[in-house]
Amino acid sequence: GEAARAPLGAVPPGQPLSAAATATSSRSAFFPRLARRHLSSPLRVPVRAVESSSEATKQEEAPLAAGEAQEPLPAAPAFVVEELGWGTQLAVKLKMLVAPPWKRVRKGSVLTMTLRGEISDQLKTRFSSGLSLPQICENFEKAAYDPRISGIYLHIEPLSCGWGKAEEIRRHIVDFKKSGKFVVGYMPVGGEKEYYLASACAELYAPPSAYVALYGLTIQQTFLRGVLEKVGVQPEIQRIGRYKSAGDQLGRKSMSNEVKEMLGALLDNIYGNWLDTVSSTHGKKKEEIEEFVNSGVYQVERLKKEGWITDLLYDDQVMTMLKERVGQNDKKSLRMVDYR
Numbered sequence: 001g002e003a004a005r006a007p008l009g010a011v012p013p014g015q016p017l018s019a020a021a022t023a024t025s026s027r028s029a030f031f032p033r034l035a036r037r038h039l040s041s042p043l044r045v046p047v048r049a050v051e052s053s054s055e056a057t058k059q060e061e062a063p064l065a066a067g068e069a070q071e072p073l074p075a076a077p078a079f080v081v082e083e084l085g086w087g088t089q090l091a092v093k094l095k096m097l098v099a100p101p102w103k104r105v106r107k108g109s110v111l112t113m114t115l116r117g118e119i120s121d122q123l124k125t126r127f128s129s130g131l132s133l134p135q136i137c138e139n140f141e142k143a144a145y146d147p148r149i150s151g152i153y154l155h156i157e158p159l160s161c162g163w164g165k166a167e168e169i170r171r172h173i174v175d176f177k178k179s180g181k182f183v184v185g186y187m188p189v190g191g192e193k194e195y196y197l198a199s200a201c202a203e204l205y206a207p208p209s210a211y212v213a214l215y216g217l218t219i220q221q222t223f224l225r226g227v228l229e230k231v232g233v234q235p236e237i238q239r240i241g242r243y244k245s246a247g248d249q250l251g252r253k254s255m256s257n258e259v260k261e262m263l264g265a266l267l268d269n270i271y272g273n274w275l276d277t278v279s280s281t282h283g284k285k286k287e288e289i290e291e292f293v294n295s296g297v298y299q300v301e302r303l304k305k306e307g308w309i310t311d312l313l314y315d316d317q318v319m320t321m322l323k324e325r326v327g328q329n330d331k332k333s334l335r336m337v338d339y340r
Contacts, residue, residue, distance in 0.1 A: 080178070081144050081145065081178055081179045081180075084145065105146075105148045105149075105337050106148065106335055107147070107148045108148070108150050108326040108327060108328060108335060109148055109149055109150065109326075109335040109336065109337045110149070110150060110151055110152065110153050110322055110326065110334060110335065110336050110337070111139065111143045111149050111151070111152045111153070111336075111337055111338075112152075112153045112154075112155070112336045112337070112338055113131065113136065113139060113152065113153075113154055113155070113338070113339065114131075114155040114157065115131075115136070115154065115155065115156050115157065115159060115169070115197065116130070116155075116156075116157035116158060116159065117130060117157075117158070117159065117160055117161075118130070118160045118161055119131065119132065119133050119136070119159070119161040119165050119169075120132045120133065121133055121134075122134075123135060131339060133165055133168065133169070135339055136169055136172070137168065137169070137172050139339055140152070140172040140173065140175065140176045141172070141175075141176075143176065143179075143181070144175070144176050144178075144179040144181070145179075149181065149337070150181060150182070150325070150326045151181045151182035151183060151184065151322070151325075151326070152176065152181070152182070152183045152184070153184050153186070153318070153319070153322060153336070154173075154183060154184065154185045154186065154198075154201060155185075155186050156185055156186065156187045156190060156194050156197055156198050157187075157188065157189060157190075157194070158189055158190065158191075158194065159193050159194055159197075163193065163270055166193050166196055166197055169197055170196060170197050170200045170277075173197070173200040173201060174200050177200075177202060182202055182203070182325065183200075183201050183202055183203075184201060184202070184203045184204075184205065184318065184322065185197075185198040185201035185203065185204040185205070186204075186205050186206070186315060186318055187204065187205075187206050187210065187212070187309075188206065188207055188209075188210050188211075189210065189211045189212075190210075190211075190212050190213075191212070191213045191214065191215070192214060192216075192217060192274055195212065195214065195278075195308075196274055196277065196278070199277070199278055199281045199282075199308075200281070203310045204308075204309045204310050205309065205310055205311055205312070205313045205318050206300055206303070206309050206312060206313075207312065207313070207314050207315070208300065208312045208314075210300045210312075211300075212297065212300055212303060214293050214297050215296075216271065216293065217267045217270060217271050217274075218267075219263045219266070219267060221248075221249070221255055221259075222249065223248065223249055223252050223253050223254060223255075224249055224250055225250065225251055225252055225253045226253050228250065235247070235250040235251055237250065237251040242256075242258045243258045243259075243262060245258070245259045245262075275289055275290055282307060282308070292306065300312065319333070319334045320334075322334055
């Protein structure tokens with residue numbers, strides 16, 4: 001594989017985060033599984049890559065004329081926690097009275113969610129592991145209105161979802177804090193994407209043995225042309241346009257300059273948004289955050305010293321602290337409720 005790295009300097013500021021960005025950490029490369037086949041003759045794989053050159057596309061990509069103002073995109077509606085009407089409150093109380101004991105939620109409970117791995121777009125069944133994006137967003141909104149929920153305890157572990165989903169979840173964390181309830185994050189392992197979510201929490205804790213790797217962003221690609229030559233496979237690729245890379249994985253042994261240019265621009269956009277968001281969260285200048293990342297952060301104690309995390313505590317210590325916060329004085333474990 002050959003990597004296209006974003007330069008850690010000269011990042012265009014203020015650019016929006018692309019929902020289609022699927023940059024992965026430098027620690028996680030994707031290698032497709034190859035099937036072994038016995039070939040008596042060369043196998044030809046037709047691949048066609050065509051670059052669109054329609055007039056409509058040219059008009060959309062044409063720059064604005066001098067003095068012509070561009071209309072701003074409509075902003076997303078702000079989330080406001082409104083008091084429920086008396087009718088809705090009465091219906092909820094009646095439903096709570098007739099609910100079976102094993103489905104009741106005690107007042108002062110803490111909603112717990114674990115974000116890890118791939119987060120799907122579609123709703124999952126009750127037998128599926130993990131949460132989908134609609135379920136996560138629904139959890140934040142329901143917890144903001146539910147008077148029985150005192151706050152959220154969020155476990156953030158290594159993620160393999162795209163940056164668009166990370167941006168959506170982070171927006172719901174910020175909206176939930178408008179309800180006045182606490183949201184506490186716990187991150188034992190993480191990189192740029194995990195910390196992007198965790199920084200939205202009012203408090204962030206990590207164990208003394210935490211591994212936080214802030215190395216910048218990387219995209220890796222794998223090329224199979226050398227493997228195909230060894231097994232006698234000759235791909236047939238028709239290319240129209242320099243920036244079309246559909247057949248590069250089969251037809252090339254390295255990354256083209258055009259692909260490096262595209263991926264570099266994508267990484268600049270994501271990394272610039274990351275710097276802007278983290279700097280505004282910590283109340284520091286963008287140059288200070290960039291200098292801190294470029295210095296190479298390996299010790300979790302340094303993250304605490306610089307204010308990137310609240311404190312170094314283990315999971316049981318954080319739950320003991322939350323028990324005191326919600327006023328639970330018994331010797332039982334913290335009253336928690338999950339999605340179900």
